[in-house]
Amino acid sequence: MTIPPSIFSPCHGVVPLRPRLENWMAELLQDCPRLDALADRFGAPLNIQSVDPFRRNIAQLTDCVTDYDLPFMPMFARKANKCLSYVQAARDMGIGIDTASHAEVEQCLAQGVPGDRIVCTAAVKDRALMTLCVGGCVTVILDNEDELELLEDVAEGARKPVSVGLRLNGFERDAVKLYSRFGFPLAEIPTLATRIATSETLRLDGLHFHLNGYSAEDRVAAILQTLPLIQAIKGDSTAPFFLDIGGGTPMNYLDDAAGWDTWLVELDRALAGDRDPITQHNEGLGRKLGGHGKVDSYPVAQSLVQEDWMRRILDHMSDGQTVAAHLRDAHISLRCEPGRSLLDGCGMTLARVAFCKRDSAGTPVIGVQMNRTQSRSGFAEFALDPLMVPSAGPRKEAIEGYLAGTYCTESEWLTRRKMAFPQGVKAGDLMVFPNTAGYLMHFLESRSHQFPLAQNVFVTEGNAGHVALDDIDAG
Numbered sequence: 001m002t003i004p005p006s007i008f009s010p011c012h013g014v015v016p017l018r019p020r021l022e023n024w025m026a027e028l029l030q031d032c033p034r035l036d037a038l039a040d041r042f043g044a045p046l047n048i049q050s051v052d053p054f055r056r057n058i059a060q061l062t063d064c065v066t067d068y069d070l071p072f073m074p075m076f077a078r079k080a081n082k083c084l085s086y087v088q089a090a091r092d093m094g095i096g097i098d099t100a101s102h103a104e105v106e107q108c109l110a111q112g113v114p115g116d117r118i119v120c121t122a123a124v125k126d127r128a129l130m131t132l133c134v135g136g137c138v139t140v141i142l143d144n145e146d147e148l149e150l151l152e153d154v155a156e157g158a159r160k161p162v163s164v165g166l167r168l169n170g171f172e173r174d175a176v177k178l179y180s181r182f183g184f185p186l187a188e189i190p191t192l193a194t195r196i197a198t199s200e201t202l203r204l205d206g207l208h209f210h211l212n213g214y215s216a217e218d219r220v221a222a223i224l225q226t227l228p229l230i231q232a233i234k235g236d237s238t239a240p241f242f243l244d245i246g247g248g249t250p251m252n253y254l255d256d257a258a259g260w261d262t263w264l265v266e267l268d269r270a271l272a273g274d275r276d277p278i279t280q281h282n283e284g285l286g287r288k289l290g291g292h293g294k295v296d297s298y299p300v301a302q303s304l305v306q307e308d309w310m311r312r313i314l315d316h317m318s319d320g321q322t323v324a325a326h327l328r329d330a331h332i333s334l335r336c337e338p339g340r341s342l343l344d345g346c347g348m349t350l351a352r353v354a355f356c357k358r359d360s361a362g363t364p365v366i367g368v369q370m371n372r373t374q375s376r377s378g379f380a381e382f383a384l385d386p387l388m389v390p391s392a393g394p395r396k397e398a399i400e401g402y403l404a405g406t407y408c409t410e411s412e413w414l415t416r417r418k419m420a421f422p423q424g425v426k427a428g429d430l431m432v433f434p435n436t437a438g439y440l441m442h443f444l445e446s447r448s449h450q451f452p453l454a455q456n457v458f459v460t461e462g463n464a465g466h467v468a469l470d471d472i473d474a475g
Contacts, residue, residue: 003023007387014420016263020254035430035432038350038457044369045351047350049346049456049457049470051085051458054342061074061307065310068324069328070327071333074335074342075096075097076090079099079339080438081346081439087108087111096117097113098337099120100123102126107472115136120140121210125140130147141167142166155201155202162203168184168229171221171222178218189229206244209245214309216309216312220316220323226243240333242335243334249305249340252300261301264287267279267287268287268291283416285416296379296380297380297381340439351368352368352430353426364402369406371412372413375414382414382440391428396423400420402416402418403419
């Protein structure tokens with residue numbers, strides 16, 4: 001369907017950052033009575049989601065790599081969203097799951113995900129987590145010597161060798177070392193591999209890395225520096241062996257990616273005093289006068305994204321062959337750990353406007369019944385325009401102002417970007433933050449002040465009447 005422009009008119013940035021919307025989102029946004037009923041039934045804030053885009057995104061990624069005749073297992077990064085509906089969909093589609101905690105491993109096993117399709121990459125692994133992984137036949141990605149020693153102890157008496165992978169660091173690109181706090185230095189891998197090869201309780205099934213940022217070129221460099229290690233470990237063996245290149249698949253969340261460049265130009269103008277501010281207190285959000293520095297936000301308008309990014313990696317030529325051919329010839333199964341990219345288009349967060357007032361400077365403040373942790377990941381700013389679904393009744397005068405959340409601090413803002421409300425804004429209107437399923441709705445969510453966490457409901461595309469509470473909330 002064509003997304004009607006009227007969806008975006010009640011609320012937008014004074015310099016817009018218009019989000020891409022899925023059809024299921026657009027249908028709901030045009031049905032105010034239904035949204036009101038959902039908020040009344042399940043409470044607000046409310047995370048409204050759909051697994052249909054998740055399934056589509058999985059299929060597109062697997063189809064992309066299938067074109068290279070390369071064994072492939074995407075491992076959904078469970079930490080990106082806590083809902084069990086995605087675990088169930090991943091299980092049914094035959095992909096793997098990357099877990100980062102005891103609860104995540106336990107829930108995946110309880111949902112019937114086979115242990116050999118689960119990896120545990122938790123940043124800190126204690127004995128209880130290791131014991132669960134061993135009992136569930138989960139692959140443990142080892143990060144340091146202490147973890148290795150702990151797993152060797154836990155694995156004593158296991159009924160069969162425990163599957164492990166080694167996490168790597170110390171890669172270089174253009175003579176610059178790529179920093180990571182995770183993993184073993186590359187130079188230590190041969191000794192560690194020999195140690196595991198002589199173990200009766202552990203089995204080395206693969207190597208793993210996770211690089212900061214989103215650069216395809218960094219991944220290519222890391223793969224090419226890992227291949228000789230794998231060759232030394234495997235020799236001529238054709239036994240299964242994986243290389244997991246982690247996450248960081250880039251995304252574009254904007255309806256028009258050029259909108260980000262326009263917004264940056266206007267921010268620079270505002271910082272220079274050449275136009276009215278577009279952010280609270282003319283804050284640069286990490287950007288400095290003169291166009292220096294980066295805005296502290298997830299990069300919402302990347303140009304090389306999803307399958308095109310993966311193709312850039314696999315098509316890279318080295319020593320007369322593509323990266324894909326090198327992996328295939330070495331009998332290596334490729335893995336990656338997408339989170340945000342698989343959850344693209346899967347969710348939005350709904351909350352009610354509680355009030356509209358003015359602060360001590362006379363600037364409109366719109367109070368919304370949610371807190372900033374409910375639409376935020378590790379970045380300081382949410383760089384997509386929220387949408388507003390006006391409630392019934394007479395409207396108020398047009399205003400421009402800022403969205404405040406429920407925490408009792410001066411710093412509690414849902415976005416520091418100035419929003420325009422051409423039809424005014426009043427208590428009872430619904431604010432909707434789009435495309436929040438990937439990291440935004442759950443990664444930092446907090447019960448500070450003892451506010452309840454948002455519940456999570458799922459709708460089915462093409463079946464507008466069906467709504468189900470996710471099992472993570474249903475108990």
